[in-house]
Amino acid sequence: MRHVIALDVGGTGMKAALVGADGTLLHESRRATGREHGPEAVVEAILGFAAELRAHGEERYGQSAAAAGVAVPGIVDTANGVAVYAANLGWRDVPLRALLGERLGGVPVALGHDVRTGGLAEGRIGAGRGTDRFLFVPLGTGIAGAIGIGGTIEEGAHGCAGEIGHVVVRPGGPECGCGRRGCLETLASASAVSRAWAAASGDPEADAADCAKAVASGDETAARVWREAVDALADGLVTALTLLDPRRLIIGGGLAEAGETLFAPLRAAVRARVTFQTPPSIVPAALGDAAGCLGAGLLAWDLLATSDTLTTEVTG
Incomplete structure (x- = not known):
């Protein structure tokens, strides 16, 4: 069976x-990145x-993978196949496409940015399917975005493109890792x-999921914390929709797991802020944490389709 990694x-x-x-998905697996051992070990x-x-595919299906797709965080030069920088992995200028191609016996390799790759999957087979223009925004450790067009x-x-997490929504606000203050991800990420919520509740172990549960139970302090985050998020999203005019906003990441505790006030806050803009539909992501992996597979198949087309043009 023809397959990709x-x-x-x-x-x-x-x-x-x-x-x-x-x-x-013919076979799935997970393991630790091992970033505590340094970038070379990663x-x-x-x-x-x-x-x-690759070895599993050969043993199970009697043939090697036809291509590979890999999604990584940080700054990615997809054209040259270089993982330029990722703060949470500690690497710089890693020629990952070339290294993977060599390790995998010369198969073609596609390299992509993790959020944009997840957005590709949501657009084609997830919550954005059938939508010509969308914005995918996962709310996790940080906030990024993927702009889907056609x-x-x-x-x-x-x-x-799509780095909505570094739109300043509260000038002079909390310091961001990018060096500015008041960026969206310092206020509305998970x-x-x-x-x-840890500071407001006095519980250093409390997290966003705990805050959402407290909101649902009627806790006024939690409601204030949640409202401030939703208001900041709405400000950032309205800026994005003013520039991009998407038909659909797809919200994913850990914070989206709060369901209507997030989506009901977020939809209301966005509606309250738009004037001449047409509000897009605001929906939860459909693929969960599988989006990045599915998107990497799509990158690999797209790469093969391009290669097959070029081969046909040359030989035909």
Whole structure:
């Protein structure tokens, strides 16, 4: 059976799969990224994981993977296949596409940004399916975005399109890792809500999920913390929809697991802020934490489709 290797590399863990031509996950596996051992060890862990998947495919299906797709965090030069920088993994300028291609015996490899790759999957087979313009925004440790236009994900001139988490919504607010203050992700990410609720509740172990539960139970302090995060998020999203005019906003990540505790006030806050803009539908992501891995598989199949087309043009 023809298949590809898909890898989604996160700050603490990696998800991987063998993906069939119809998008079926033929085999799935997970393991720790091992970032505590340093960036070189992380790279070797990725290469070794991919090689194990290749061997599994050969043993199970009698043939090697036709291609591989890998999604990584941080700044990614997809054109040249370089993982430029990732603060949570500690690497710089890693020629990951070339290294994977060599380890996998020369198969073609596609490299993508984790959020944009997840957005690709949501757009084609998830909550954005059938929508010509959408914005995918996962609310996790940080906040990023993927801009979907006509079945593709916009990368921008420098590979940084969609970085909505670094739109300043509260000037002079909390300091962000990017060096500015008041960025959206310092106020409305799952991490930001966890910090705010831990401080407000006096429980250093409390997190965003605990805050959502407290909101649902009628806790007024939790409601205030939640409202401040939702208001900041709505301000950032209205800025984005003013610029991009999407038909659909797809919200994912850990904070979206709160369901209507998040979506009901968020929809209301966005509606209250728009004037001439047409409000998009605001929906939860459909693929959960499998989006990145599924998207990496799509990148690999797209790469093969391009290669097959070029081969046909040359030989035909």
